[in-house]
Amino acid sequence: MRKWLPLLAVSLSTFMLLVDLTIVSIAAPDLARELHSSFAALQWTVDLYVLVLAALLMAAGSLADRLGRRRVFVVGLVVFALASLACGLAPNTGALIAARGVQGIGAAAMLATNAALLSVTYTGRDRSVAFGVWGAANGAAAAAGPILGGVLTEYVGWRSIFLVNLPVAALAVFLARIALPGGRGPTGRLDLPGVGSFTVAASLVVYGLIRAGGAGWTDPVTVGALAAGVLATVVFVAVERRSADPMLDLALFRRPAFTVLMLGAAALTAAAFANLVFVSLWAQSVLGLGALSAGLVLAPMAVVAFVVAGAGGRLLHGVAPRYSIGSGLLLVAAGTALCTLVGPESGWAALVPGLCVTGIGVGLSTPVLASAALSVVPPERAGMANGASNTFRQLGYALALPVLATVVTARAESVLAGAVPSPSAVAERLTGGGYAELLGQAPAAVLRAAYAAGLDRIFTVSAVLAAVVGVAVLALLRPSTRPEPTTVLVEASARG
Known part of the structure; x- marks a missing residue:
């Protein structure tokens, strides 16, 4: 079993950094009350982390080529752990946002090296299994964040959602030191x-x-x-x-396959995950669920994504990437469309069918996105393509979150118009988790209808985005005659 220790180290780091994308959403009400945060400030606790992660991914990949992938990976783990400690001890919103930015630096160093470390560690069928498990960790992490956040917030406190990273990071550092190979890729100037x-x-x-x-x-x-x-x-x-x-060779975008893969990476996180922030707020504020129960609302998506991604690494090895990614995005579109069944009187169960279908789409798409981009670029650009794919995934989430926040608030405001004196202010408070505080200012039925209408609109936007990009992937991502993507990365690294 020692041969799987490198996979465990990499998967732990991936799960930890991706969980931190969504774990804050479930703790948002408690965090806002203790730190007196506005909804805009809460958005920054998510978006600054994602922004720094997206901005530094390709630069971190270049540094790893120069300094050694294992070294950069371990440094990233240490930085992430220290920043998590700072988040857990943050006395105010400003300090929390700043610490989240530093977390993003550590996360970039880890994520930029993950695929390369796996590709130089494993060969043949072991490599397919390794990327399948790693893809499962990718697919389940973002959806599992609210579940873990719910458990920790309800039974320990919101600060524990950050402090729990410390023992996980320590274990990953230990495994990395004893099991991961060293080595460097092709060196170059940092842009x-x-x-x-x-x-x-x-x-x-x-x-x-x-x-x-x-x-x-x-x-x-x-x-x-x-x-x-x-x-x-x-x-x-x-x-x-x-x-x-x-840092990014723009000539790669002249290749339709590369361009559509980047769009697919961005659309996957934008359509499947960004709306979960508002689902968590709705479940806690409107439905009155506790943090744990609200997190468990998203359990179907997390479980299905994990199972499908893990099985897909073994069973879909010979399937063309365009079918896995394209059909996955279309399933995400179908799942988010099913979530529009939520109405003013709906409970959490109304979301289950849509979340399950979305989870299948996430599980099909995520593992393949990690390697498909490598097969449509020259071997010497393999590392760059891997970094670009990860960057676009995070950027899709970072851009979608404020857009969906604007959409849900605007739709809620249109429903509240004529029913409350200040519909704009009420809509902003309502969609930010202030349902209970607004009950004395507006009828409960009106507030529930407004939030349900906002959710309906963001689910519709997510479904349209995933469907359009899914069709584009099926049309433009043609089969490659190149070697297996992970083999390309190994060969590119070996030349260095």
Whole structure:
């Protein structure tokens, strides 16, 4: 069994860093009460983590090639653990948000090295099994976050959702030191201008989207942030086109297969996971469930995704990636569409069919996305393609969260118009988890109808996004005559 210790180390790190994407959502009401946080501030506790993770993934991959993958992986674990400690001890929202940003740095170092470490450790059927298990950890982690968060928040307290990372990280560091191979890939110059311009562009756009949810799309600060984000994106494109050793070779986007895979990676997290934040808030505030019960509402999706991803690594080895990814996204579309059955008088059970179908789609797509991008690029760009795929997955979630927050609030406001004196303010408080506090200001039936309408709208948006991108994947991602993707990565690394 010693041969599976590297897989255990990598899977533990992946599960831990991806759980932290969604674990905050279930603790949001308790966190907001203790730290007196606004809904916008709560969004930043999620989005800053994801932004830093997305912005630094490709840079972390480059550093791993230069310094050694195991070394960067272990440093990432240590940084993540220390930042988790800071999160658990945070005295206010500002300190928590800052610590979450540092967590993102550690998470980037871990995630950027995971696929490469597995690919150089395992061969043949063992490699397929390893990537299947790793994919299962990917697929289940984001959905399992609220479940674990519910258990810890209800029985220990919200701070424990961060402190629990410490023993997990310690075990992963120990396993990494005794079981993971060393070695480096091809070295190259670290593209600091590219990293900087990409980080600024993504941060400004996400800030503008979050700001729009509270201040409106015509607010001068909102418009300025979005315009500056577009300008920073133009700068990033110019920098990368002129760089001799770019963080992201933009010529790869001339390949339809690569472009549609990046869209698929972003759409998967945007459509399947971003809406879970609002499901958690609805379950706790409107349905009155405790943190544990609210987390268990999402259990069907987590369990199904884990089982399907684990089995898929062994059973779907010879299936073309476009079928696994494309059909997976279409199933995500069908699942989120089924979730629109939620109405004003619905309970949590109304979500179960949709969450199960969504879990199947997540389980089919996630393991293949980790390797499919490598098969559509030249071997020397294999590491870059892996980093780009992970980056787009996180960026999809980071951008979708504020967009869906704006959508759910706007739809709730339209239902509340005429029924309450200040529909905009009430809608913002309602969708931020303030249902109980609003009962004296508006009839319960109206508030429930408003939140249900908001959920219906974000599920519809998620379904349309997943369906459109799923069809595009089926149409544009053609079978490859290249070697097995993980083999390509090994060969590319060996040349270094």
